[in-house]
Amino acid sequence: MSIRLDYTNMMSPPIDGGITDAEWRDVGARFAEAHAEVERERASGALGFFDLPDDNALHRQTLDFVQRARSRSGADALSDVVVLGIGGSALGPIALRTALRPPQWNLLDDAAREGQPRLHVLDNVDPANISALLARLDLRRSLFVVISKSGGTAETMAQYLVIRARLNGALGDAGARERLVLVTDPQKGALRAIARAEGIAALEIPANVGGRFSVLTPVGVLPAALIGVDTGALLAGAADMRDRCASNELSSNVAGAWAALQYLADTKHGRHVQVLMPYSDALRDMAAWYVQLWAESLGKHRTAGDAGVGPTPLGALGATDQHSQVQLFMEGPGDKTVTFIGVTDREGDVEIPRLHADIPELAYLGGHRLGELLDIERRATAGALARRGRPNMTLTLDRVDPFHLGALFMFLELATAYAGRLYGVNAFDQPGVELGKQFTYAMLGRADADAARREWDLLPKPDPKRIL
Numbered sequence: 001m002s003i004r005l006d007y008t009n010m011m012s013p014p015i016d017g018g019i020t021d022a023e024w025r026d027v028g029a030r031f032a033e034a035h036a037e038v039e040r041e042r043a044s045g046a047l048g049f050f051d052l053p054d055d056n057a058l059h060r061q062t063l064d065f066v067q068r069a070r071s072r073s074g075a076d077a078l079s080d081v082v083v084l085g086i087g088g089s090a091l092g093p094i095a096l097r098t099a100l101r102p103p104q105w106n107l108l109d110d111a112a113r114e115g116q117p118r119l120h121v122l123d124n125v126d127p128a129n130i131s132a133l134l135a136r137l138d139l140r141r142s143l144f145v146v147i148s149k150s151g152g153t154a155e156t157m158a159q160y161l162v163i164r165a166r167l168n169g170a171l172g173d174a175g176a177r178e179r180l181v182l183v184t185d186p187q188k189g190a191l192r193a194i195a196r197a198e199g200i201a202a203l204e205i206p207a208n209v210g211g212r213f214s215v216l217t218p219v220g221v222l223p224a225a226l227i228g229v230d231t232g233a234l235l236a237g238a239a240d241m242r243d244r245c246a247s248n249e250l251s252s253n254v255a256g257a258w259a260a261l262q263y264l265a266d267t268k269h270g271r272h273v274q275v276l277m278p279y280s281d282a283l284r285d286m287a288a289w290y291v292q293l294w295a296e297s298l299g300k301h302r303t304a305g306d307a308g309v310g311p312t313p314l315g316a317l318g319a320t321d322q323h324s325q326v327q328l329f330m331e332g333p334g335d336k337t338v339t340f341i342g343v344t345d346r347e348g349d350v351e352i353p354r355l356h357a358d359i360p361e362l363a364y365l366g367g368h369r370l371g372e373l374l375d376i377e378r379r380a381t382a383g384a385l386a387r388r389g390r391p392n393m394t395l396t397l398d399r400v401d402p403f404h405l406g407a408l409f410m411f412l413e414l415a416t417a418y419a420g421r422l423y424g425v426n427a428f429d430q431p432g433v434e435l436g437k438q439f440t441y442a443m444l445g446r447a448d449a450d451a452a453r454r455e456w457d458l459l460p461k462p463d464p465k466r467i468l
Protein backbone atom coordinates (compact mmCIF):
# COMPACT_ATOMS: atom_id res chain seq x y z
CA MET A 1 0.00 0.00 0.00
CA SER A 2 1.55 3.30 -1.09
CA ILE A 3 0.13 5.71 1.50
CA ARG A 4 -1.53 4.96 4.84
CA LEU A 5 -3.66 7.28 6.96
CA ASP A 6 -3.86 6.99 10.75
CA TYR A 7 -6.64 9.25 12.06
CA THR A 8 -6.87 7.93 15.62
CA ASN A 9 -5.97 11.36 17.02
CA MET A 10 -8.83 13.06 15.18
CA MET A 11 -11.49 11.11 17.06
CA SER A 12 -13.18 11.27 20.46
CA PRO A 13 -11.85 9.38 22.34
CA PRO A 14 -8.87 9.88 22.55
CA ILE A 15 -9.24 13.58 21.67
CA ASP A 16 -11.58 15.54 23.95
CA GLY A 17 -13.82 17.42 21.55
CA GLY A 18 -12.68 15.28 18.64
CA ILE A 19 -14.94 13.82 15.97
CA THR A 20 -17.52 11.46 17.45
CA ASP A 21 -18.46 8.05 16.10
CA ALA A 22 -21.95 9.38 15.38
CA GLU A 23 -20.57 12.28 13.32
CA TRP A 24 -18.33 9.86 11.46
CA ARG A 25 -21.28 7.60 10.64
CA ASP A 26 -23.37 10.57 9.47
CA VAL A 27 -20.66 11.99 7.26
CA GLY A 28 -20.34 8.58 5.63
CA ALA A 29 -23.77 9.04 4.03
CA ARG A 30 -22.90 12.60 3.01
CA PHE A 31 -19.63 11.35 1.53
CA ALA A 32 -21.42 8.71 -0.54
CA GLU A 33 -23.44 11.55 -2.13
CA ALA A 34 -20.32 13.66 -2.66
CA HIS A 35 -18.57 10.70 -4.24
CA ALA A 36 -21.52 10.12 -6.59
CA GLU A 37 -21.53 13.80 -7.59
CA VAL A 38 -17.80 13.71 -8.33
CA GLU A 39 -18.25 10.51 -10.34
CA ARG A 40 -21.07 12.14 -12.33
CA GLU A 41 -18.87 15.14 -13.10
CA ARG A 42 -16.08 12.80 -14.09
CA ALA A 43 -18.40 10.87 -16.41
CA SER A 44 -19.49 14.14 -18.01
CA GLY A 45 -15.86 14.74 -18.99
CA ALA A 46 -15.38 17.76 -16.75
CA LEU A 47 -12.73 16.32 -14.40
CA GLY A 48 -9.83 15.51 -16.66
CA PHE A 49 -7.33 15.10 -13.80
CA PHE A 50 -8.76 11.62 -13.06
CA ASP A 51 -7.72 10.26 -16.44
CA LEU A 52 -4.26 11.78 -16.76
CA PRO A 53 -2.45 8.66 -15.50
CA ASP A 54 -3.90 6.73 -18.45
CA ASP A 55 -3.19 9.34 -21.11
CA ASN A 56 -0.34 7.46 -22.75
CA ALA A 57 -0.47 9.62 -25.89
CA LEU A 58 0.14 12.82 -23.92
CA HIS A 59 2.92 11.17 -21.93
CA ARG A 60 4.54 9.87 -25.12
CA GLN A 61 4.42 13.34 -26.78
CA THR A 62 6.08 14.77 -23.70
CA LEU A 63 8.82 12.14 -23.63
CA ASP A 64 9.42 12.57 -27.38
CA PHE A 65 9.93 16.27 -26.84
CA VAL A 66 12.31 15.53 -23.94
CA GLN A 67 14.33 13.22 -26.14
CA ARG A 68 14.66 15.91 -28.82
CA ALA A 69 15.64 18.57 -26.29
CA ARG A 70 18.24 16.34 -24.72
CA SER A 71 19.75 15.38 -28.06
CA ARG A 72 21.04 18.93 -28.47
CA SER A 73 24.83 18.74 -28.44
CA GLY A 74 28.03 20.76 -28.51
CA ALA A 75 27.59 24.47 -27.80
CA ASP A 76 23.82 23.93 -27.77
CA ALA A 77 23.77 20.99 -25.31
CA LEU A 78 21.05 21.50 -22.76
CA SER A 79 22.34 22.74 -19.39
CA ASP A 80 19.40 24.68 -17.90
CA VAL A 81 15.64 24.37 -18.04
CA VAL A 82 13.70 27.46 -16.94
CA VAL A 83 9.99 27.20 -16.18
CA LEU A 84 8.00 30.41 -16.55
CA GLY A 85 4.66 30.11 -14.78
CA ILE A 86 2.77 30.92 -11.61
CA GLY A 87 0.30 29.22 -9.25
CA GLY A 88 -0.70 25.80 -10.52
CA SER A 89 1.72 26.25 -13.40
CA ALA A 90 4.76 26.48 -11.12
CA LEU A 91 4.14 24.83 -7.76
CA GLY A 92 4.00 21.29 -9.19
CA PRO A 93 7.36 21.50 -10.98
CA ILE A 94 8.94 22.96 -7.83
CA ALA A 95 7.51 20.19 -5.63
CA LEU A 96 8.68 17.52 -8.08
CA ARG A 97 12.23 18.86 -8.26
CA THR A 98 12.54 19.12 -4.48
CA ALA A 99 11.10 15.66 -3.87
CA LEU A 100 12.60 13.60 -6.63
CA ARG A 101 16.05 15.01 -7.33
CA PRO A 102 18.95 15.10 -4.90
CA PRO A 103 19.03 18.10 -2.55
CA GLN A 104 20.43 21.33 -4.02
CA TRP A 105 20.07 19.93 -7.53
CA ASN A 106 20.97 23.19 -9.24
CA LEU A 107 24.21 23.50 -7.28
CA LEU A 108 25.49 20.05 -8.24
CA ASP A 109 28.08 19.77 -10.99
CA ASP A 110 27.33 18.03 -14.31
CA ALA A 111 28.77 14.70 -13.14
CA ALA A 112 26.65 14.65 -9.98
CA ARG A 113 23.57 15.53 -12.08
CA GLU A 114 24.55 12.73 -14.49
CA GLY A 115 24.43 15.22 -17.34
CA GLN A 116 20.84 16.24 -16.64
CA PRO A 117 20.04 19.96 -16.79
CA ARG A 118 19.42 22.25 -13.86
CA LEU A 119 15.77 23.29 -13.32
CA HIS A 120 14.85 26.86 -12.40
CA VAL A 121 11.26 27.90 -11.80
CA LEU A 122 10.47 31.60 -12.13
CA ASP A 123 7.18 31.75 -10.27
CA ASN A 124 7.02 35.50 -9.77
CA VAL A 125 7.82 38.75 -11.54
CA ASP A 126 10.26 40.08 -8.98
CA PRO A 127 12.89 41.68 -11.20
CA ALA A 128 15.72 40.88 -8.77
CA ASN A 129 15.25 37.15 -9.19
CA ILE A 130 14.74 37.20 -12.95
CA SER A 131 17.71 39.48 -13.58
CA ALA A 132 19.95 37.36 -11.37
CA LEU A 133 19.04 34.20 -13.25
CA LEU A 134 19.42 35.80 -16.67
CA ALA A 135 22.82 37.15 -15.70
CA ARG A 136 24.20 33.67 -15.17
CA LEU A 137 22.36 31.60 -17.80
CA ASP A 138 23.96 30.49 -21.05
CA LEU A 139 20.97 31.24 -23.29
CA ARG A 140 22.27 29.02 -26.06
CA ARG A 141 22.23 26.02 -23.70
CA SER A 142 18.90 26.83 -22.07
CA LEU A 143 15.31 25.73 -22.68
CA PHE A 144 12.45 27.98 -21.55
CA VAL A 145 9.23 26.14 -20.71
CA VAL A 146 6.42 28.70 -20.72
CA ILE A 147 3.46 27.25 -18.81
CA SER A 148 0.01 28.81 -18.72
CA LYS A 149 -3.30 26.99 -19.03
CA SER A 150 -5.16 30.15 -19.97
CA GLY A 151 -2.24 31.27 -22.08
CA GLY A 152 -2.63 34.87 -20.97
CA THR A 153 -1.73 35.23 -17.26
CA ALA A 154 -0.13 38.66 -16.78
CA GLU A 155 2.87 37.50 -14.75
CA THR A 156 3.75 34.65 -17.08
CA MET A 157 3.24 36.74 -20.20
CA ALA A 158 5.49 39.46 -18.74
CA GLN A 159 8.18 36.85 -17.99
CA TYR A 160 7.81 35.49 -21.52
CA LEU A 161 8.19 38.94 -23.09
CA VAL A 162 11.36 39.64 -21.09
CA ILE A 163 12.86 36.26 -21.99
CA ARG A 164 11.77 36.40 -25.62
CA ALA A 165 13.41 39.76 -26.16
CA ARG A 166 16.64 38.48 -24.57
CA LEU A 167 16.58 35.36 -26.72
CA ASN A 168 15.81 37.28 -29.90
CA GLY A 169 18.63 39.70 -29.14
CA ALA A 170 21.17 37.00 -28.37
CA LEU A 171 20.26 34.24 -30.82
CA GLY A 172 17.99 35.78 -33.44
CA ASP A 173 14.37 34.88 -33.99
CA ALA A 174 14.98 31.32 -35.19
CA GLY A 175 17.40 30.59 -32.35
CA ALA A 176 14.86 31.97 -29.88
CA ARG A 177 12.06 29.77 -31.18
CA GLU A 178 14.21 26.67 -30.80
CA ARG A 179 14.75 27.42 -27.13
CA LEU A 180 11.09 27.75 -26.26
CA VAL A 181 8.36 25.24 -25.55
CA LEU A 182 4.86 26.43 -24.71
CA VAL A 183 2.62 24.36 -22.42
CA THR A 184 -0.95 25.54 -22.71
CA ASP A 185 -4.56 24.85 -23.65
CA PRO A 186 -4.97 22.86 -26.89
CA GLN A 187 -7.00 25.61 -28.57
CA LYS A 188 -7.38 28.80 -26.58
CA GLY A 189 -5.25 31.70 -25.46
CA ALA A 190 -2.37 33.87 -26.57
CA LEU A 191 0.35 31.24 -26.07
CA ARG A 192 -1.45 28.79 -28.33
CA ALA A 193 -1.81 31.52 -30.97
CA ILE A 194 1.92 32.31 -30.73
CA ALA A 195 2.81 28.61 -31.01
CA ARG A 196 0.68 28.29 -34.15
CA ALA A 197 1.80 31.49 -35.79
CA GLU A 198 5.51 30.90 -35.21
CA GLY A 199 5.73 27.11 -35.28
CA ILE A 200 7.09 27.00 -31.72
CA ALA A 201 7.01 23.60 -30.00
CA ALA A 202 3.94 23.25 -27.80
CA LEU A 203 2.47 20.64 -25.48
CA GLU A 204 -1.13 20.43 -24.34
CA ILE A 205 -2.77 20.87 -21.00
CA PRO A 206 -6.05 19.05 -21.70
CA ALA A 207 -8.97 21.48 -21.84
CA ASN A 208 -10.72 19.75 -18.93
CA VAL A 209 -7.76 20.09 -16.51
CA GLY A 210 -7.44 23.31 -14.51
CA GLY A 211 -4.19 24.90 -13.32
CA ARG A 212 -3.90 23.50 -9.81
CA PHE A 213 -4.96 20.02 -10.94
CA SER A 214 -2.44 19.96 -13.80
CA VAL A 215 0.72 18.60 -12.21
CA LEU A 216 0.32 15.25 -14.01
CA THR A 217 0.05 16.93 -17.43
CA PRO A 218 3.14 18.32 -19.21
CA VAL A 219 2.99 21.11 -16.59
CA GLY A 220 4.74 18.82 -14.11
CA VAL A 221 5.67 15.86 -16.27
CA LEU A 222 7.75 17.82 -18.81
CA PRO A 223 10.07 19.59 -16.35
CA ALA A 224 10.34 16.40 -14.28
CA ALA A 225 11.22 14.24 -17.30
CA LEU A 226 13.75 16.84 -18.50
CA ILE A 227 15.68 16.42 -15.23
CA GLY A 228 15.52 12.65 -15.34
CA VAL A 229 12.55 11.76 -13.14
CA ASP A 230 10.81 8.46 -13.96
CA THR A 231 7.49 9.98 -14.99
CA GLY A 232 6.03 6.57 -15.86
CA ALA A 233 6.31 5.62 -12.18
CA LEU A 234 4.85 9.01 -11.18
CA LEU A 235 1.75 8.35 -13.30
CA ALA A 236 1.54 4.73 -12.13
CA GLY A 237 1.46 5.90 -8.50
CA ALA A 238 -1.33 8.34 -9.33
CA ALA A 239 -3.32 5.60 -11.08
CA ASP A 240 -2.86 3.28 -8.12
CA MET A 241 -4.20 5.91 -5.70
CA ARG A 242 -7.12 6.80 -7.97
CA ASP A 243 -8.11 3.16 -8.26
CA ARG A 244 -7.77 2.72 -4.52
CA CYS A 245 -10.26 5.55 -4.04
CA ALA A 246 -13.00 4.11 -6.26
CA SER A 247 -15.22 3.24 -3.30
CA ASN A 248 -17.97 5.46 -1.93
CA GLU A 249 -17.32 4.13 1.58
CA LEU A 250 -15.03 6.07 3.85
CA SER A 251 -13.55 2.89 5.28
CA SER A 252 -12.00 2.07 1.90
CA ASN A 253 -11.44 5.48 0.34
CA VAL A 254 -8.41 7.04 1.96
CA ALA A 255 -8.67 10.41 0.16
CA GLY A 256 -12.37 10.57 0.96
CA ALA A 257 -11.68 9.79 4.62
CA TRP A 258 -9.08 12.57 4.88
CA ALA A 259 -11.40 15.07 3.17
CA ALA A 260 -14.33 14.11 5.42
CA LEU A 261 -12.21 14.38 8.57
CA GLN A 262 -10.99 17.85 7.58
CA TYR A 263 -14.53 18.91 6.66
CA LEU A 264 -16.00 17.75 9.98
CA ALA A 265 -13.13 19.26 11.96
CA ASP A 266 -13.72 22.63 10.25
CA THR A 267 -17.49 22.78 10.18
CA LYS A 268 -18.38 20.99 13.46
CA HIS A 269 -15.36 21.56 15.67
CA GLY A 270 -14.02 24.99 14.71
CA ARG A 271 -10.74 23.59 13.30
CA HIS A 272 -10.53 26.14 10.50
CA VAL A 273 -6.76 25.99 9.95
CA GLN A 274 -5.45 22.78 8.42
CA VAL A 275 -1.73 22.24 8.61
CA LEU A 276 0.23 19.83 6.41
CA MET A 277 3.55 19.02 8.05
CA PRO A 278 5.89 16.60 6.29
CA TYR A 279 8.87 15.28 8.23
CA SER A 280 11.04 15.15 5.14
CA ASP A 281 12.92 17.99 3.46
CA ALA A 282 12.11 16.35 0.13
CA LEU A 283 8.41 17.00 0.75
CA ARG A 284 8.66 20.58 1.98
CA ASP A 285 7.42 22.02 -1.33
CA MET A 286 4.53 19.53 -1.42
CA ALA A 287 3.14 21.53 1.47
CA ALA A 288 3.18 24.70 -0.66
CA TRP A 289 1.49 22.82 -3.49
CA TYR A 290 -1.21 21.60 -1.05
CA VAL A 291 -1.75 25.12 0.28
CA GLN A 292 -2.62 26.43 -3.18
CA LEU A 293 -4.78 23.43 -4.05
CA TRP A 294 -6.80 23.49 -0.82
CA ALA A 295 -7.09 27.31 -0.61
CA GLU A 296 -8.00 28.16 -4.18
CA SER A 297 -10.35 25.20 -4.53
CA LEU A 298 -12.32 25.47 -1.29
CA GLY A 299 -12.30 29.12 -0.17
CA LYS A 300 -15.55 30.18 -1.83
CA HIS A 301 -19.04 31.57 -1.59
CA ARG A 302 -21.71 28.89 -1.80
CA THR A 303 -24.18 31.42 -3.12
CA ALA A 304 -23.46 34.97 -4.27
CA GLY A 305 -22.84 37.24 -1.31
CA ASP A 306 -22.91 34.59 1.48
CA ALA A 307 -20.27 34.67 4.21
CA GLY A 308 -18.01 32.19 2.42
CA VAL A 309 -16.71 28.78 3.49
CA GLY A 310 -13.44 26.90 3.37
CA PRO A 311 -10.58 25.86 5.64
CA THR A 312 -7.31 27.81 5.75
CA PRO A 313 -4.39 25.59 4.73
CA LEU A 314 -0.97 26.08 6.27
CA GLY A 315 2.34 24.45 5.43
CA ALA A 316 4.94 23.46 8.00
CA LEU A 317 8.08 21.31 8.04
CA GLY A 318 9.13 18.87 10.73
CA ALA A 319 11.32 18.99 12.69
CA THR A 320 12.25 22.57 11.72
CA ASP A 321 8.86 24.07 12.62
CA GLN A 322 8.84 22.39 16.02
CA HIS A 323 11.07 25.36 16.83
CA SER A 324 8.70 27.83 15.23
CA GLN A 325 5.02 27.03 14.73
CA VAL A 326 4.43 24.07 17.06
CA GLN A 327 4.14 26.33 20.14
CA LEU A 328 1.15 27.91 18.38
CA PHE A 329 -0.30 24.52 17.44
CA MET A 330 0.00 23.34 21.08
CA GLU A 331 -1.21 26.34 23.03
CA GLY A 332 -2.63 28.86 20.59
CA PRO A 333 -6.25 28.91 19.51
CA GLY A 334 -7.75 25.42 19.25
CA ASP A 335 -8.66 26.03 15.63
CA LYS A 336 -6.27 23.66 13.83
CA THR A 337 -5.78 20.15 12.58
CA VAL A 338 -2.28 18.94 11.79
CA THR A 339 -1.63 16.25 9.20
CA PHE A 340 1.87 14.87 9.60
CA ILE A 341 3.60 13.09 6.75
CA GLY A 342 6.03 10.39 7.77
CA VAL A 343 8.37 8.37 5.55
CA THR A 344 9.24 4.74 6.37
CA ASP A 345 12.39 4.10 4.30
CA ARG A 346 14.87 6.93 4.09
CA GLU A 347 17.73 6.57 1.66
CA GLY A 348 21.21 7.16 2.99
CA ASP A 349 20.26 7.43 6.65
CA VAL A 350 23.14 8.63 8.81
CA GLU A 351 24.16 7.19 12.16
CA ILE A 352 24.78 9.72 14.88
CA PRO A 353 28.30 9.15 16.23
CA ARG A 354 28.80 8.19 19.88
CA LEU A 355 30.92 11.14 20.91
CA HIS A 356 30.95 13.11 24.18
CA ALA A 357 29.57 10.12 26.08
CA ASP A 358 30.11 12.05 29.32
CA ILE A 359 27.74 14.91 28.37
CA PRO A 360 24.10 13.87 28.97
CA GLU A 361 22.68 16.39 26.45
CA LEU A 362 24.64 14.61 23.67
CA ALA A 363 25.22 11.07 24.93
CA TYR A 364 21.65 9.81 24.42
CA LEU A 365 21.78 10.70 20.71
CA GLY A 366 24.79 8.52 19.85
CA GLY A 367 23.99 5.30 18.00
CA HIS A 368 20.60 6.47 16.73
CA ARG A 369 20.11 7.54 13.11
CA LEU A 370 19.08 10.99 11.89
CA GLY A 371 16.03 9.57 10.08
CA GLU A 372 15.06 7.75 13.27
CA LEU A 373 15.38 11.00 15.23
CA LEU A 374 13.12 12.74 12.70
CA ASP A 375 10.48 9.99 12.96
CA ILE A 376 10.62 9.89 16.73
CA GLU A 377 10.20 13.68 16.83
CA ARG A 378 7.16 13.39 14.57
CA ARG A 379 5.58 10.77 16.79
CA ALA A 380 6.45 12.75 19.89
CA THR A 381 4.87 15.92 18.46
CA ALA A 382 1.74 14.04 17.41
CA GLY A 383 1.50 12.52 20.89
CA ALA A 384 2.06 15.85 22.59
CA LEU A 385 -0.66 17.50 20.49
CA ALA A 386 -3.05 14.64 21.25
CA ARG A 387 -2.29 14.94 24.96
CA ARG A 388 -3.40 18.58 24.77
CA GLY A 389 -6.57 17.64 22.89
CA ARG A 390 -5.27 18.96 19.57
CA PRO A 391 -6.50 16.77 16.69
CA ASN A 392 -3.94 15.41 14.29
CA MET A 393 -3.46 12.60 11.83
CA THR A 394 -0.57 10.97 10.01
CA LEU A 395 -0.01 10.01 6.41
CA THR A 396 2.81 7.51 5.98
CA LEU A 397 4.65 7.00 2.70
CA ASP A 398 6.83 3.92 2.28
CA ARG A 399 9.44 6.13 0.65
CA VAL A 400 9.83 9.35 -1.35
CA ASP A 401 10.03 8.19 -4.95
CA PRO A 402 8.10 8.92 -8.18
CA PHE A 403 5.44 6.28 -7.47
CA HIS A 404 4.65 7.62 -4.00
CA LEU A 405 4.74 11.24 -5.19
CA GLY A 406 2.24 10.43 -7.92
CA ALA A 407 0.04 8.77 -5.31
CA LEU A 408 0.33 11.77 -2.97
CA PHE A 409 -0.59 14.26 -5.73
CA MET A 410 -3.62 12.17 -6.68
CA PHE A 411 -4.61 11.67 -3.02
CA LEU A 412 -4.71 15.43 -2.43
CA GLU A 413 -6.49 16.15 -5.72
CA LEU A 414 -9.19 13.57 -5.00
CA ALA A 415 -9.58 14.83 -1.44
CA THR A 416 -10.04 18.35 -2.79
CA ALA A 417 -12.69 17.26 -5.29
CA TYR A 418 -14.59 15.42 -2.52
CA ALA A 419 -14.20 18.31 -0.08
CA GLY A 420 -15.60 20.70 -2.68
CA ARG A 421 -18.76 18.60 -2.79
CA LEU A 422 -18.95 18.30 1.00
CA TYR A 423 -18.72 22.10 1.33
CA GLY A 424 -21.11 22.60 -1.57
CA VAL A 425 -18.70 24.70 -3.64
CA ASN A 426 -17.17 24.34 -7.08
CA ALA A 427 -13.60 23.22 -6.35
CA PHE A 428 -12.52 23.88 -9.93
CA ASP A 429 -13.01 27.61 -10.40
CA GLN A 430 -11.44 30.68 -8.77
CA PRO A 431 -13.78 33.64 -9.31
CA GLY A 432 -12.36 35.43 -6.26
CA VAL A 433 -9.07 36.25 -7.98
CA GLU A 434 -10.76 37.91 -10.95
CA LEU A 435 -11.42 41.38 -9.52
CA GLY A 436 -7.78 41.92 -8.53
CA LYS A 437 -6.72 40.84 -12.03
CA GLN A 438 -9.16 43.32 -13.58
CA PHE A 439 -7.83 46.17 -11.39
CA THR A 440 -4.29 45.24 -12.47
CA TYR A 441 -5.33 45.36 -16.13
CA ALA A 442 -6.98 48.73 -15.52
CA MET A 443 -3.85 50.24 -13.99
CA LEU A 444 -1.65 48.85 -16.75
CA GLY A 445 -3.95 50.30 -19.40
CA ARG A 446 -5.22 47.08 -20.97
CA ALA A 447 -7.66 47.97 -23.71
CA ASP A 448 -10.62 45.91 -22.44
CA ALA A 449 -10.43 47.07 -18.79
CA ASP A 450 -12.62 50.21 -18.86
CA ALA A 451 -15.26 48.82 -16.50
CA ALA A 452 -12.59 47.83 -13.98
CA ARG A 453 -11.00 51.28 -14.32
CA ARG A 454 -14.34 52.89 -13.38
CA GLU A 455 -14.77 50.54 -10.40
CA TRP A 456 -11.18 51.23 -9.31
CA ASP A 457 -11.78 54.98 -9.45
CA LEU A 458 -14.74 54.60 -7.04
CA LEU A 459 -12.62 52.93 -4.33
CA PRO A 460 -11.66 55.04 -1.27
CA LYS A 461 -8.34 56.80 -1.77
CA PRO A 462 -5.54 56.62 0.85
CA ASP A 463 -6.45 58.97 3.73
CA PRO A 464 -3.43 61.17 4.64
CA LYS A 465 -4.57 61.14 8.30
CA ARG A 466 -4.13 57.41 8.33
CA ILE A 467 -0.72 57.25 6.77
CA LEU A 468 2.11 57.18 9.32
Ligand code: PA5
Pocket residue numbers: 086087088089147148149150151152153156210211212213296430
Ligand atom coordinates in the same frame (compact mmCIF):
# COMPACT_ATOMS: atom_id res chain seq x y z
O1 PA5 B 1 -5.22 26.81 -10.24
C1 PA5 B 1 -5.35 27.74 -11.01
O2 PA5 B 1 -6.17 27.74 -11.94
C2 PA5 B 1 -4.47 28.96 -10.89
O3 PA5 B 1 -3.72 28.96 -9.73
C3 PA5 B 1 -3.55 29.03 -12.09
O4 PA5 B 1 -2.69 27.92 -12.09
C4 PA5 B 1 -2.72 30.32 -12.09
O5 PA5 B 1 -3.56 31.41 -11.95
C5 PA5 B 1 -1.95 30.42 -13.38
O6 PA5 B 1 -2.86 30.34 -14.45
P1 PA5 B 1 -2.41 29.94 -15.89
O7 PA5 B 1 -1.89 28.55 -15.85
O8 PA5 B 1 -3.64 30.06 -16.72
O9 PA5 B 1 -1.35 30.92 -16.30
